[in-house]
Amino acid sequence: MSLRIRGLRKAYGGRTVLDGFDLDVAPGEFVVLLGANGSGKSTALRCVVGLEQADGGTIETGSRAAMVFQQIHLVPRRTVIDNVSAGALGRLPLRRSLHPLLFPRELREEAMACLDRVGLAGRAADRAGRLSGGQQQRVAIARALCQRASVLLADEPVSALDPSAAEQVVALLADLARTGGLAVAAVLHQPGLAVRHADRVVGLRAGRVTLDERAAGLNPADLDFLYGEQGAAA
Structure with missing residues (x-):
């Protein structure tokens, strides 16, 4: 169970x-x-x-356990893949979690796989704020998946x-x-x-x-x- x-x-x-x-x-x-x-x-x-x-x-x-909320809480000015990668911040050393440019390649690959799982791999480079509400909630689900x-x-x-x-x-x-x-x-x-x-x-x-x-x-x-x-x- x-x-x-x-x-x-x-x-x-x-x-x-x-x-x-x-x-x-x-x-x-x-x-x-x-x-x-x-x-x-x-x-x-x-x-x-x-x-x-x-x-x-x-x-x-x-x-x-990971949780998805009614309020989606994405960072609208960040890219979709940055938002998904944030789901793994707890697994990164503090220095590498301070800026998306420091996210390791393997994390971005994992985030891309999570985006593919929710059908949004093609929007990875878009700003999260440009997505529809339903798409943003799917990004939030992908971020939760990135928490493993x-x-x-x-x-x-x-x-x-x-x-x-x-x-x-x-x-x-x-x-x-x-x-x-x-x-x-x-x-x-x-x-x-x-x-x-x-x-x-x-x-x-x-x-x-x-x-x-x-x-x-x-x-x-x-x-x-x-x-x-x-x-x-x-």
């Missing part, structure tokens, strides 16, 4: 956001987290990568994209799981995308898992329960 979460708890003040959250994601599996705003989906992913400190529970990953993570997390990665670009990005995440052997988990607010592309759907309500089904078996009653009046965390 590449990602294993057990009994995760998180509260802000007196408000419980995660209340004994469990999740398993296997290599080669694409899991989508669904639920109303405030149900704990994004908080769970942020705890995995250390952006939030859990109050209790355990998190195990196969090696490392075994777990890829995506927090609302398509919320700012048009339907066509959103479809392409979610299809890419599914393909990275199935052909790349990654464990991929994504927070989405589009159940239709989850049904079309995910292997499993995990539903959260008030910080707890209330649904864990094969995506093809999801039905309207499941969604009504997740997104009903009491779907958000108290």
Whole structure:
């Protein structure tokens, strides 16, 4: 199992956001987290990568986890390949990480392979700010791949994209799981995308898992329960 979460708890003040959250994601599996705003989906992913400190529970990953965000956070004036190469900065000596011109050749070759994997090798020399929103999110995914993570997390990665670009990005995440052997988990607010592309759907309500089904078996009653009046965390 590449990602294993057990009994995760998180509260802000007196408000419980995660209340004994469990999740398993296997290599080669694409899991989508669904639920109303405030149900704990994004908080769970942020705890995995250390952006939030859990109050209790355990998190195990196969090696490392990389995350893609709703806000893409590319450097618009830098080239696409510079942005992707930045995913490997943690592996470089400080001196070589200070400027893109000092990136070693093998790193740029690895970054180019990651860009090819997301279908953007032909845009490597372009400034990132010249790309469309969907293309920029694919660059962000390539940057995450350059971290050599075994777990890829995506927090609302398509919320700012048009339907066509959103479809392409979610299809890419599914393909990275199935052909790349990654464990991929994504927070989405589009159940239709989850049904079309995910292997499993995990539903959260008030910080707890209330649904864990094969995506093809999801039905309207499941969604009504997740997104009903009491779907958000108290």
